Amino acid sequence: MPIRGSVVLGNSLGHSTQYFKSLEELDAWTDNPTKKLTTPLKYHPRKPKAEESNPKGKLLVCHDYKGGYTESPVDLSYTFNYWSACDSFIYFSHHCVTIPPHGWITAAHRQGVKMLGTLIFEGGAEPDCLRLLVGKLPKSSTGPAVHLSSPSSIPVSPHYARVLAELAEERGFDGYLLNFDFEQTRALSTWITILQSEMRNIVGPHSEVVWYDSIIVSGKLAWQDRLNSLNLPFFLSSQSFFSNYTWRNDYPNLTAQISIWVTKMFCRALHPSLNNFIYVGVDVWGRGSHGGGGFGSYKAITHISPDSLGLSVALFGQAWTWESEQDKPGWTWQAVNNDEVPVPQVSKRTGEPDCTHWSLSSPSRRSSTITHPPIPCTSLCIQQFSPGVGHGCEKGWTDVDKQTSVGDLVWPQPVIAWEGEDGDISLRLSLTDQGSPSVYRCIWLPTTYEATAFYKLDVAADLDVSLSVKSSAEDTVTITPLTGNDTTVAQGWVKLSIQFSVPSSSSSASIGLVIAIVTEDPSESLAASLLLGQLNVFRAPSPSPSSSPMILWADYSSQGALTWEVAASLPATVQRPFTSAEDPVPLWDIQPCRDPSFLYYNVYASPFSSPTYAGRPEDATWIGTSGYSGDAKKFVVESPVKTRTRFYVQGVTEHGDVLPWERCVFVDSPVL
Template identity: 40%
Template sequence: MPIHPQLTASAFKHPQYFTTLQELDAYNAQAHHPPAPILPYIARSGAAVKSAEGRGKLLVSHDYKGGYTELPNARCYTFNFWSSVDTFIYFSHHRITIPPSSWTIAAHRQGVKMLGVLIFEGGAESDCLRLLLGRTSATAKPTRSSNPELSIPLSNYYAKALAKLAADRGFDGWLLNFECPLAGGVEQTHLTSVWIDMMRAEVKSAVGDHGQVIWYDSVVITGQLAWQDRLNYWNLPFYLSSDSIFTNYTWPITYPALTKKYLSSIPSSLRRNKSPSSIWVGVDVWGRGSHGGGGYGSYKAIEHVAEAEEKGEGLSVALFGQAWTWESEQDKEGWNWERWWSYEKGLWVGPAGSEPPAPPPQITTQQQDNPRRPRCEHGPFRSISSFFPTLPPPNPSLLPFFTSFSPGTGVSWFVNGQKVMQSEGEGGWTDIEKQGSVGDLVWPQPKVIWAEEGEAGGYIEEGEEKPAVRSALEMGDAWLGGSSLRISLDVPPRPHPPSPTENEDEELFRCVRVPINSLALTPGTTYDASMTYKITSNESEYVDLALCIQLDEGDVEVVSDGNDEDQVSASGWMTTRIRFTTPSSSSTATTATAVVEAAAPPTAPADADFLASISLQISYTYTPSTGTSLSLLLGLLSVSQSIQPLPLPLSVPGTGRALPRRVVPRVLFVEFEERGKELRWETGVTFAPLDLHGGIGAGRDPEENPIPAWVLASGKTAYPGFAYFNIYAEAQLPSLRFEGAESAIFIGTSGVDGERDSFGIGEREIETILRLNKSEDGGQKVVRFWVQGITDRGEVLDWADCASVDVAI
């Protein structure tokens, strides 16, 4: 959570991890409030999944300095290339690793599953046995079997407890990592595989059918710790009991093909419908015996996994320790966030255009490729994302798409284009929950498309080069949060003299489209989209920016709702809105007109969705002799299912008075809980007044009117929710009055431990706030706290729709 640099973030209310199974037992035995619910997992569109059929998937296992290193008052590692990822594991070496809610929210926002870790390492043999026996009782004696040939009793206690823990904390399953020998031999390994089967059923019952239990290639069926680096007879029972297997990463280049061949040899009656994509072939970005030596050489290992894909359905990849780009360099002189971002982009998306890749950090001896393995020839460097399809976030009809292009870290905080917080010195903030897409189609370099000739593209000369467009994250100016996306366009002067019929000083009109982010859209559905931008430099006589929705099969006609003109803010930012309707099916025409019907939930199956992109359309003029350039900031991009697609008037007929918005979210009240030292608030929605006599169907016999007096919006996104809340404070003046919310000081945001509707604040923080407000000494001191909501569409509530509470000390 971004927080004022002179304040301290509140503590977590629930354990972040457990070091033993007994700690989990003790926690469950205590009375405690359940954790706040967080953003649930919403699967990506079936159409996106279908488009990637036959290709392997990508799992990322995040192991960074033991985990739980993110700080609200420092810049830390964040992950941003979610569109290539299917599953993300938050890894640590504690017995039970619970992914921080901020990471889970960021993953779910992109349609990615988040897993925790159950790990047993050296000296954990007793806990491995306890896992099977279940919780022991201090008073009751365990039953004993009269048959000595039977195995020890197997309990599903911890299977249920871990499944419940995943459901309570909002993540999607577990990686099981047994890296210590099982002294019970075959009896214990057999029971372990049965326990895994139990756990898999419990996880799917508690979390949902998408819940996952993944086995790490470690212990074999004899109980020995013997990494196999592939699927084979020695680890097969564990694989069949789980959803998938994550192999060790020191495999020779022949193993991916052998693994796939071995899987195909398993009788179909025993295979449990397992496919090659359920085998995650391990690749260690730190090297440590991994083919290619790790780092920027990780692509060499992935190429061998991809070779197996060419011969049918592909194996998947498990990338371990991707934060190598940060951890290996962070203590070196000259290290900063910008240098890391250069390394990170190089690893994931490669260099922009013909630029050479950023020099990779020096690979140490332990990262070298295994010298005992035969070397093989590889082509030039390939980025990680080049091996996997770009998968869009969940359909906006199920989860509104909203991004302010935050990577989850920054140095400032902006609200409606105004800077309300600046970090001190070289500090900054990190909050993964505030992360949005950084634009999954603009890296390493945006694609440029001429607009349709005769539509808006002007006359494009044969062989005319498209303008060069570059992308960058901008931390110095933003609309919301801590950053924006800079798009720069350059049209160089013509290198050749004009033709006899051409005037080199004549103004030429051109129009290009720059895809920003992928989408999946439901057929026959009306959506609202908005874009907030600022032009920072421009050499053209004429520039116009617009939003465009492009289907993979063509364009969607933009349907105006009467409110598509640009709205200018005091800080120079402009907002434009469009409303569009998708064709009723992929077999119909690729353009559509407005659907004048009430909003309805999507009825088409998810695999019938359109794959699309939201693009920036840039129209400009230039003269061939001088060229032109343009630089702009994108501060917000939002797409959501239209709450009310009816073309309602925007003003009261005959008066010119604007009608209130149909649905307005509000903060209803704020209260301060003395015992918990925290602010808590409740939210709701208000509705515009209805006219029963002037609506649809007026003039008919009211009793026989088939049109209802009002139509309720339907679906999961029918009413706006909230992404987060900004918290402000102001001290009472000596005159016993307050200046108002506009004069209050920003002190932080919601979000600690997934608590979206609360904010911890103690007496020390109140004293600091009084000092920041330059409150005078003497008498009772009163601070007024304001809570300002930011909706899941990216709208900041007006102060009239916010609430406050006064706290005295």
Template identity: 25%
Template sequence: MNGSTGSPTIQPMTTWDELLQWQTPTDLTSQASVAEIPLAQRPALTGMSSLAGFDNGDWQYDPFFTEWSQGGTGQSNTRTAANVYNFSFWQYLDISYYFGHQLLTIPPTVWTNAAHANGVLSLGTLNLNGVSKDGIDQTTVANQLIQIAGYYQFDGYAINDETYSGADWDQKLMSQLSNNGQKNLIVIWYDSPLSGNGGYANELNQQAVPFLEAAGYFQTNYCWGNASYESGINPQSSFDVLKTNFPSDYESWKNRVFSTLDPYCFNTGNCAGCGNCTQPYSGYFFENYKLIQNATEGYLTGIGVYAPAFTMYWCLQSNDQELPDVMTFQNNDQAFWAGTTDYINYQTSCSEQGTTVTPQADQCMAYYIEPRTVILTTPFVTDFNTGEGTFFNIYGATAAENPWNNLSIQSLLPTWRYSQSGSATFDIVFSYAFAYNGGSSLLLSLDSMAAGTSGIINLYQTGITLTETIQVTLIVQDTGTSFLPTLQLAIYLDESTNPVLIDGTAQDVGSGWIGFTYNIPTEYSGSTLTALGLQVSNNTNSSQPIALALGQLKILDTTQSGGTPYLGALTPATVLSWEDFYNNGSAYRVYGVLSGENYLLGIVRNYAYSTAGNILNTSQSNFTSYVVQEVNKFGESTPLT
């Protein structure tokens, strides 16, 4: 619990006493910090596995982000809750861990929820640097770590021990964690002097194999390939060790070893201890990743990136410095992960003026990692909500006006950012000026769309088997112009790369938004919907400006029903609970009732809500009652009375 506000929070553990004395909580305030979104399923992996280690430096417990298990609110002279490190490229990850430089870092509730919604495993970290293990029983520690992960519902631990003693202790601990009978934990060992024969090996060497076997996963240090002081340290050498030690099973083991790079390099010569820097566009970052690829094997190991938050925190040295604005950050994150936009204000060193970089085709993570999808069944609903904003809308109407963030309600965002084809090319960004549900929408714009032109924007990779009753709905708003282009659904079936275009019917859905309904022809029943997009056409005889906000997209089977969503009135309490009516596939809006008016206070993916942790309409208080409104997996809710 946050000592100053009483709101639910997860703080790191800094001593063995804290860890060993931890007991499974039984109070509702702690329950509000449990990540209740289950891990979404994905198709079987066909390419290299991927790992991200999130180390946000001094910002890992920013009060606008992780101190609030129900989301964040507020602002200062240099910070706002509407502009946090709001990671959204989950489709390129398999595993993530959250590193906080303390003995034990539990991943934030909102972080695990967002990861799980996208099918990504979320890990905490056990950091043994500078910590004595004398007299500490690893079995007791293992049991505590298993219970903690089980309670907060994250998926395992990255183990960091950069000391020079205690190898047996570490190996026994990791073996107990990864082979326990209670919860199937993922355990990653970070390359260190303990497993590197007295130094960082920057590869999987023979001395590290027992650590890999005990943990199940291994992450290299960052000075390999072109960044190494020595030749021959690269993914090939790690692969050779795997093939020697696991001759009949090396294909599966290579996806458990992550050749990892660190993009941070604040000043010339500060290269994370490496011989050469691995900055993304002025160092050897992407050049090194090419060494993972192999003509014979396809790839040699998994791929890892440590501290990808450089796209927001590059060259910042203290947590009171002004951050880049939300649009600059999201632009640069898109450049790094998708490579489909220029990187703005890229600095080779912090003392130099920033420049604009146009990434080459192989200078983005998407070049090396295939995207993963969790859109395998109906219903699928997205509001293009990034999980932050300066206001909050419900069905296009404003329900709150203040800066906020909450990654627990981040929508599944487009797989491709952004793939386009056709005679018209649009500017595509998340807009924080228009929203249907939440604080953002996807804005397609073009200053002048020539007559008779069209363009297809590919949005989502899917794996849905079509039935005769599949229907797609789209809600849009024409912003700042009276011209509404022709909108056709573009679907891709089975192995075909040619889109099928489907016309829809339109109706006014209120608050300036227009709904389109597209019925998939029954002739495609039984086919697999592999991708979904939108064709935008100007069928007039003159050029027209385009400014179209996409507010919601649904893929539904009209024979399915979510029943009647829960709507309940609750008496005032420090923590509200509706456990008997809870469904982990739903979100829950919480309102405070005052003088007959309903004030939206927050949205959670839980059955417990702390009334000390409101992130919306925070100027209101002294509510006489509360209302909880379920939003089910179909995007449906029972209207407030």
């Protein structure tokens, strides 16, 4: 048991902040960072399963026991003991940001199960949800340097996506369930891609973002009970989909059909089948769930068909087995063995096909695959056969952190197997690859790149300058000039842009400038020079319209420090007309959006010439570049600002492009 006695002293229950009721509370946590927790066990995946042409579905469990956070070291509480059948576990509550308790995280990770928190914005939380998209707001007077001439979406900031990922990394959990009631759906779907990117960068590639079937593309709260075109953009923006649980028994088949079409059209290169990432909801409390919930929940699972359709199961409220009984007068666990197990009788819905189910008493019927914990070479295999609760004090105790597997060969039904006389234990590391005479092997993945160069003629001359790439092998590099190649950007600088693919036989390639001299008399000597400002090579972006980076706001502190935040906005687009709920094509193009990346930022200053006028941003004086202080989005003004001054912040993207002024910001220093 965790403590001796019946009184909890001090902050012995773990971290001081268990959840956040609002983003304002989350901001307060951000302003006062805490040390990373060391108690949760680090996640290590289970041994990968062999490749299957039709992989079986997975099991996600969504825990909602009495609103959450009921665990006490001096009381008997609910714990979960079926980790070997579970792939992901969500600790759910109705707080804005739900953080799984560290004990639950350790118990899940010990068995190779992902532990997810919850991010929820229900009715009335629209201001907080809007804040989630645009990011934390400054306290200074700030605004766009030049107002946008064309309409675009509301700005989408990576601020809270980054904060939430940092929170998950600090506390040791692996992702979030997203449950939203909000109208700005297109910007929201873009923000989800940012969250997923931040989670992968900060938490790791195993992180998971799950979208709950709540709002549709119009922003209306309308549970669809399946995947269709009305909620498809949110699924494609996240990693997994959790359907509502009031579905008819033919809905899983409809979901599987649209998943097949989506896989063929969008995701074949990423996933052979998306069905595993679609969790069909089953409410154990039976609120409109097929089979009536409770001990009739298995009826719903048979229609989800994890073995045949490959869809996954999301089991919500599994603690019903405790919560529905434990508060009844005179009830004890010791008397439960002889009770009859009731299976609810539920009438068929109107228009629902007939269906039959096997009996609950049928032996050896499993709807999920039993899996093993991580291999010992990556994570210690500890078996104490503790369910995480006990009766060792006045009212019992709970310590989920100490929970280990109870043993799927022992409980709930023993499975007997003769092990023979060979008790040797060995570890075999296997690496599978196709045969090759080479001692050293590598796999080449063909990639298309873009290259940009910024040059400026130092002496007037008639020169034709272009970019070129040469392979180290004899193969020819495919080069395609891009639209807008050879474009004058500002102050005489010219931008060159090409796209190229390196052949598989090349181990390296050279990139440079090809300069053609144009002259009427080639016999005459020529003196010419040019300045090469930047040369960038990067992976070619998606051909679909992408987001545009911007600086969202800037702030000025009394100590003379400038800070700012970045965001991205989407281009104006025409939404495809809605045709049918069965149409697998989303109503708008899904545009993955990550944290806008900048090489650096230039800072300019312009004193006010009158109480209300500080001049144009083009006329401001450059005073420095960010980065020297070690903070990419901070600049400290060395000299005290004695007169009211307007500062401009202008970013240079990772591709070398200088942001136009309409995508930059200003901030005013106060009057001393």
